[in-house]
Amino acid sequence: MSGIIAIIAFLFLLGILVLAHEIGHFATARAFGIAVDEFGIGFPPRAITIAERKGVRYTINWLPIGGFVRFSGVGDNSSYGIGSLREAPIYQRIAVLLAGPLMNIIVAIAIFTGLTLANGIETADTGLVVSQVYADTPAATAGLQANDVVLRIGDSEEITVGTEIGDIAKANVGTPIPVEILRDGQPLTLQITPGPWTINGKTSPAGFGFAYANRTSTTPADLGQAISYGTVRTFTIAGLMIESLQSWIKGLLGLAPQIENAGMTGIVGMARGTGEIIDRDGWQGYLNWMALISINLGIFNLLPIPALDGSHILFALFEFIRRRRIPVERESLVHMVGFGLLMALMVIVTVSDIQGWMNGTSIFGK
Numbered sequence: 109m110s111g112i113i114a115i116i117a118f119l120f121l122l123g124i125l126v127l128a129h130e131i132g133h134f135a136t137a138r139a140f141g142i143a144v145d146e147f148g149i150g151f152p153p154r155a156i157t158i159a160e161r162k163g164v165r166y167t168i169n170w171l172p173i174g175g176f177v178r179f180s181g182v183g184d185n186s187s188y189g190i191g192s193l194r195e196a197p198i199y200q201r202i203a204v205l206l207a208g209p210l211m212n213i214i215v216a217i218a219i220f221t222g223l224t225l226a227n228g229i230e231t232a233d234t235g236l237v238v239s240q241v242y243a244d245t246p247a248a249t250a251g252l253q254a255n256d257v258v259l260r261i262g263d264s265e266e267i268t269v270g271t272e273i274g275d276i277a278k279a280n281v282g283t284p285i286p287v288e289i290l291r292d293g294q295p296l297t298l299q300i301t302p303g304p305w306t307i308n309g310k311t312s313p314a315g316f317g318f319a320y321a322n323r324t325s326t327t328p329a330d331l332g333q334a335i336s337y338g339t340v341r342t343f344t345i346a347g348l349m350i351e352s353l354q355s356w357i358k359g360l361l362g363l364a365p366q367i368e369n370a371g372m373t374g375i376v377g378m379a380r381g382t383g384e385i386i387d388r389d390g391w392q393g394y395l396n397w398m399a400l401i402s403i404n405l406g407i408f409n410l411l412p413i414p415a416l417d418g419s420h421i422l423f424a425l426f427e428f429i430r431r432r433r434i435p436v437e438r439e440s441l442v443h444m445v446g447f448g449l450l451m452a453l454m455v456i457v458t459v460s461d462i463q464g465w466m467n468g469t470s471i472f473g474k
Contacts, residue, residue, distance in 0.1 A: 114383025119172055121382065121398045123149065125212060125405055126175040132211030133177045133204055140200045143180035143192040150175060201424045205417045212406030213342060219399040220338030221331075223392060228326040229337050234266040235259045235290070236273075236320040245305035245317020250287070250298045252318055257290040261300075269322050277302035278314045346403050353407070414446020 126149060134147050143163070148154070150169035159166040163180075180192040193201055238256045241247050258267055261276050262285040276285075284299045305317040329337060378401065385397045410418040423439055 114386070115379045117386065117394065118379040118382040121394070121401065122172065122378075125215065125398070125402050126150075128211045128215045128402075129208040129405065129409070130175040130177055132207035132209075136204045136207035137177065137179070137193065140196060140204065142196050142200065142204065144177055145180045146176075146178035148176050148178065198424050198428045202421055205421050205424070206410075208417055209406035209409045212402045212409075213346070216342045216345075216399040216402045216406075217335070217338045219395050219402070220341045221334045222338075223395060224329050224334040224337045225331065226392070228328045229333065230324050230326050232269045233323045233325050234268055235323040236267050236271075237323050238318050239321050240319040242305065242307050242317045242319075245315075246300050246303050247316045247318040250300040252287070252289070252298060252300070252316075253291065255291075257323060258287060258320065259290060259295075260288040262286060273320075274315060277316055281314045342399070342403060345400065346407060349404060349407055414442045414449070415444075416446070419446060 130147060130149070134144060137144055145163070146165045146167060148167045148169050149172075151171040151174050152169050155168045155170050157165055157167050179194075181194075193204060196204070235257045238252060238254055238258060240254055241252050260266055261273070262280060264271065264276060267273075280302050282301060282303060284301045287298045287300050289296050289298060300316055302314055302316055304311055304313050305315055306312075307317075382394065382397060385393045389396070409416050410421075412418045412422045419442070423434060423442075427434055
């Protein structure tokens with residue numbers, strides 16, 4: 109896919125996700141009666157004002173990398189999205205701030221729900237599908253073939269996703285064991301003797317010598333099942349992202365093996381990734397990619413980093429605990445510095461993305 113199309117596809121994706129995020133903030137604020145001056149897509153400087161209704165100016169701004177809701181205020185009180193939101197009760201402030209990331213989670217659930225309705229639910233069946241049998245290995249000698257389905261090895265239970273094939277091989281080195289398979293739907297039993305085998309100059313002391321994939325089947329899903337599956341998938345992925353972030357932070361602190369960047373990439377990298385995903389998986393892959401970025405956006409905005417929603421929530425909780433307002437000038441300064449650091453980080457990551465682009469390196473590390 110051409111770079112221009114990939115960039116357009118990514119900017120469209122980002123625009124949808126940012127719009128959903130800011131609608132969460134905006135709609136919740138309006139529901140509480142919190143005054144809003146501006147609803148903006150992108151960061152200033154302002155490009156155009158597309159409408160002005162009930163005291164709210166709706167704008168599109170030149171930097172297409174975010175969005176904002178500018179709350180009403182006088183002078184410094186309107187800086188950095190504080191204003192009238194700052195004057196609201198703390199529970200309302202927190203609800204408004206949480207609503208943006210929550211909308212990103214809802215978008216992901218909606219996308220996964222739609223994909224599930226379209227494609228059905230994939231479940232793991234017993235057995236493993238042989239994808240390749242390597243030459244001059246115990247499996248090849250016994251006559252195992254690609255597309256055979258391995259159902260049982262020796263005295264083991266039926267083979268499932270969690271079955272450790274390698275452990276079975278190590279426990280039976282040099283001993284012929286029966287392997288029950290399906291070939292073209294017909295049952296067949298082979299005798300395979302686990303032992304050493306070599307591939308690409310690397311020798312394994314004990315194994316069978318075949319590659320395999322999980323055996324799966326797909327069943328149609330109704331709306332309720334699709335929503336349930338989409339919700340579980342969303343929160344499962346969110347949990348994995350949080351674990352990855354925790355591992356990265358522990359690595360930085362020297363508490364765990366260091367992860368280079370925990371999958372961190374910027375606008376250029378995500379645009380390239382969008383093109384790679386569409387080339388590889390088509391437009392359903394594009395929607396799946398959109399859901400993943402939406403989850404990531406929701407989690408990232410909840411981090412207690414100045415200028416992000418998580419930082420505003422932290423300030424609100426701090427005020428609740430100490431039962432005294434933080435001077436607006438101090439809070440504004442913290443968010444201003446945080447925003448500057450975020451922009452600096454974005455520049456650094458973007459430079460790295462451009463270097464990878466020039467080197468022809470996939471952002472997925474392949």
